[in-house]
Amino acid sequence: MTSKTIKTILFAGLIAAMILPFSMVDFADADKVNDKDKNVKAIEKEAKNTSKQLTKADKENLDQKIKSTKKVQDLLKGKNVVLIDESYHGNLLELEANPDTPLDIIMHYEVDGQPFTVVVDGTTNEI
């Protein structure tokens, strides 16, 4: 390869680099994720299993229990309270030590249009 050819290639490469906007980044070689995967997979498995546990009736009962709790009533008196959704919390180490450890349930409400979160302890059932 002649020196002229090499210079031409380098020049063409430089022009190409200048034309390509900085914001366009293309990763030709994608490396498969390995790190942290074990724990993430364990959580994914747990999420699949546990999300089936709370039935519609369970959710309604929990909602009623929360709304009948005095501290909730005091806080939300006269306000428009709407149950939005529920989610779950757990600890992977606790779960590995005892697979039967219940998850905490987090109930998400809107109170006069503002988000409101109530946590139900999975072990003690306390709000």
Next chain:
Amino acid sequence: MKLYEENGPLLPNNGIVAAYPNWNNQAIDGLRMDIDNTPDWTYQFGYGWNALLLNGQKAGQNWGLCTPTQFPNAYFAQVGLIFDSTGADFAWADTQTSCNPQRIFTSVFTGLSGDPAPASTGDDLIFQITVDDSTDTWILYAYNITTSDYWYKSKVVSSSNLLAIGTPNTSVFYENPRVAGTGWSNGFAADPVVDNAYERRDSNGGWYNWSSEAQNDFQCNPGLLSIGDYLSGTTVTGLTFDVSDIDADCGI
């Protein structure tokens, strides 16, 4: 229990976004964001919050994403970190919350009259959004590796199989509400970093580095600097948000 009064994260419309594009037309059904060191944050009175968010939009209808009546035809979800007067907090939002944020507590359940801090400075975190084609189930995850605490929320969204690509609504997003009369809040001890983001490919279910990405600013006014001044790196090498340049150039 805590009643939050701040407005929270919405669709990416004011901030710096690294979006999943469609240049390579890679079909994906999952997105993940790794924050290896939770930033050191001090709330500055008079300024708004900041957020590092992972966004996912259902492939298909691209309007009505924050309109509950459009669910399940349209669906959008986000999960990540909000930095506000209570410190770093996990949060999520979706179409059915009108994109209004819901806070998540994962570490502190006792002494609820205080302000829980699910993520402390330096904690190693993972956020993830996945779609299960066989059950039409979306699952949002937040995982604090340092404490082993995790949180998730699942939702059945009919006819779901893929995340939309080529939209800032499937992205990693640094957001600031830019409350009128205030600048961006520079409460970080060091510029916040998203260390990695990954895609889950529909073809084989494996997790990979993003095959490409697009970086843009949204409603950064006057926005005289280039995106490279607001953001450096990639989702593979680590995204560093230059808060001082953003603060100086993206103020109202």
